[in-house]
Amino acid sequence: MDYIIIIISAIFVNNILLAQFLGVCPFIGVSSKVETSIGMAGAVTFVMVIATIVTYLLQKYVLEAFGITFMQTITFILVIASLVQLVEIILKKVSPALYQALGIFLPLITTNCAVLGVAILAVQKDYNLIGSVVFAISNAIGFGLALVIFAGLREHMDMVNIPKGMKGVPIAFVVAGLLALAFMGFTGLV
Amino acid sequence: MERRLNMAKKESSFLNMVLTLFMVTFIASAALGYLYELTKGPIAASKLAKLNNAITQVVPEFDTIPGSEIYKMGIDGDTLVFYPARKNGELVGTAVSTFTNNGFSGYIKLMVGFLPDGTIHNISVLEHEETPGLGDKMQKNKSKWSIQFNGKNPADFKLKVTKDRGDVDAITASTISSRAFCDAVDRAYKAYMEGGKK
Amino acid sequence: MSQWKNFSKGIFKENAVFVLFLGLCPTLGVTSSAINGLGMGLATTFVLVMSNLVVSIVKSQIPDKVRIPSFIVIIASFVTMVELVMQAYIPALFEQLGLFIPLIVVNCLVLGRSEAFASKNSVLSSIIDGVGMGLGFSIALTILGGVREILGSGTIFGFNLHMFPVDEEGNPITMIVFVLAPGAFIALGYLIVLINKINKKNA
Numbered sequence: 338m339d340y341i342i343i344i345i346s347a348i349f350v351n352n353i354l355l356a357q358f359l360g361v362c363p364f365i366g367v368s369s370k371v372e373t374s375i376g377m378a379g380a381v382t383f384v385m386v387i388a389t390i391v392t393y394l395l396q397k398y399v400l401e402a403f404g405i406t407f408m409q410t411i412t413f414i415l416v417i418a419s420l421v422q423l424v425e426i427i428l429k430k431v432s433p434a435l436y437q438a439l440g441i442f443l444p445l446i447t448t449n450c451a452v453l454g455v456a457i458l459a460v461q462k463d464y465n466l467i468g469s470v471v472f473a474i475s476n477a478i479g480f481g482l483a484l485v486i487f488a489g490l491r492e493h494m495d496m497v498n499i500p501k502g503m504k505g506v507p508i509a510f511v512v513a514g515l516l517a518l519a520f521m522g523f524t525g526l527v
Numbered sequence: 528m529e530r531r532l533n534m535a536k537k538e539s540s541f542l543n544m545v546l547t548l549f550m551v552t553f554i555a556s557a558a559l560g561y562l563y564e565l566t567k568g569p570i571a572a573s574k575l576a577k578l579n580n581a582i583t584q585v586v587p588e589f590d591t592i593p594g595s596e597i598y599k600m601g602i603d604g605d606t607l608v609f610y611p612a613r614k615n616g617e618l619v620g621t622a623v624s625t626f627t628n629n630g631f632s633g634y635i636k637l638m639v640g641f642l643p644d645g646t647i648h649n650i651s652v653l654e655h656e657e658t659p660g661l662g663d664k665m666q667k668n669k670s671k672w673s674i675q676f677n678g679k680n681p682a683d684f685k686l687k688v689t690k691d692r693g694d695v696d697a698i699t700a701s702t703i704s705s706r707a708f709c710d711a712v713d714r715a716y717k718a719y720m721e722g723g724k725k
Numbered sequence: 726m727s728q729w730k731n732f733s734k735g736i737f738k739e740n741a742v743f744v745l746f747l748g749l750c751p752t753l754g755v756t757s758s759a760i761n762g763l764g765m766g767l768a769t770t771f772v773l774v775m776s777n778l779v780v781s782i783v784k785s786q787i788p789d790k791v792r793i794p795s796f797i798v799i800i801a802s803f804v805t806m807v808e809l810v811m812q813a814y815i816p817a818l819f820e821q822l823g824l825f826i827p828l829i830v831v832n833c834l835v836l837g838r839s840e841a842f843a844s845k846n847s848v849l850s851s852i853i854d855g856v857g858m859g860l861g862f863s864i865a866l867t868i869l870g871g872v873r874e875i876l877g878s879g880t881i882f883g884f885n886l887h888m889f890p891v892d893e894e895g896n897p898i899t900m901i902v903f904v905l906a907p908g909a910f911i912a913l914g915y916l917i918v919l920i921n922k923i924n925k926k927n928a
Contacts (some may be wrong), residue, residue: 410827
């Protein structure tokens with residue numbers, strides 16, 4: 338039951354992109370086509386889940402065990418940065434097809450604040466290991482959902498007549514605002 | 528870029544790379560460890576000051592050191608913390624840090640002050656994520672809504688909104704937030720009456 | 726490039742938020758009031774200037790291949806310093822900004838300046854670049870926070886402007902949506918249009 342609440346809350350109510358503003362850079366940057374946004378969502382899911390597991394274990398068995406929780410930011414970002422490199426190398430060897438699909442997005446993920454944000458939030462919310470994994474997966478789904486919906490909207494926006502000054506990024510923000518407004522309808526669900 | 532310097536970079540040999548990374552992390556951790564020691568005291572003090580402030584707000588005047596005496600009670604998957612306040616050795620009130628998961632946006636944490644007979648003295652909101660302009664009126668600095676609880680004894684003041692046949696006037700357009708608030712206060716009251724009184 | 730141009734580019738022509746669209750997460754996340762925006766801007770400026778300074782000093786000592794990880798460690802250290810100091814001396818603001826303080830570390834603006842500017846320029850230029858970029862970022866966040874605060878709460882830096890009608894309890898009836906998530910996106914969208922217009926006129 339608790340897990341269902343975590344899932345619904347992360348995907349709809351507190352959507353990581355539209356309610357918490359984590360990962361907005363790729364949201365605006367790579368969301369002009371549905372296809373690329375699916376690739377990005379896949380890569381983020383992959384890294385986010387692994388990163389959350391690794392940082393969870395580090396937090397519990399290293400940082401808290403030795404009383405050096407103030408090193409959290411440094412440790413987590415280093416873990417994520419090296420993880421991204423590692424995933425890139427492994428993927429290249431093991432599954433060239435998957436690497437082809439996700440490869441170009443991987444380097445961008447190090448500075449995607451959604452990954453670091455979810456890792457820190459999972460620790461802050463005091464979830465256990467399974468809870469953290471569920472939390473990471475649902476946030477990744479929430480991220481992907483918002484990204485793909487938004488890309489679909491932007492593809493259609495290319496076909497309509499938009500005032501010159503609003504073209505590109507400004508109209509993207511306004512549409513994102515409307516999408517966030519729609520997602521607000523989910524509040525109170527849990 | 529007129530000031531571009533000569534780029535005499537170190538070679539990327541394996542030894543150089545390992546050494547550099549080691550040095551950078553070593554210096555960084557040493558500096559942070561030092562700063563951590565320096566700020567440890569002030570951070571603890573500011574956390575204590577916040578707690579003291581919350582306790583002082585919700586119970587009558589007392590002369591003990593707030594937070595010096597505490598006891599805890601596990602309930603509904605979380606913990607209630609009790610902070611008794613005494614004057615001349617006599618109990619004048621107890622601040623209870625309580626919670627609810629039923630807010631419009633989930634978790635709400637309150638500090639409720641009870642007089643020894645169970646009457647609510649005052650309530651302050653510690654944590655919440657309710658909608659600004661609606662549910663956040665439970666905060667004292669946003670609206671006077673929560674004052675209606677002061678001086679009421681839940682024994683004859685039903686901690687439910689009027690819609691649920693209780694005695695609490697809900698915040699306009701925020702019934703869920705108001706219900707959650709009542710739920711948190713009710714949890715604290717029940718725990719206090721059942722064995723939280725010491 | 727003269728140092729004045731170096732300084733002012735971050736504020737106008739290459740404004741991180743309005744023109745380059747960098748560091749958008751904190752821009753949207755913390756700007757529900759002007760003071761939050763300003764606090765976040767200044768915290769980021771500190772990290773930006775310090776990491777620019779250190780990177781420009783040690784740049785020749787760092788082998789190219791471990792450049793990025795080293796920069797990340799340097800930036801993360803300064804972020805942690807900001808975290809510790811804010812927690813100790815301004816806990817109220819620290820709580821308001823919450824998660825976005827550790828997230829300065831992944832602000833593309835900070836790593837971007839280390840990589841694109843400080844690792845190639847002199848110490849003085851790097852500091853000036855950091856101050857200019859940071860100031861531009863702070864100004865952008867304060868403006869966005871101000872606009873959202875005025876429309877959403879009817880106040881600016883906490884001062885009541887008495888510009889909205891009040892209900893029977895004396896609370897102003899404001900455009901709440903602007904302090905909520907959707908308002909952040911919409912306000913920023915229109916601000917970008919406005920800034921583009923001004924930049925074009927001046928160019």
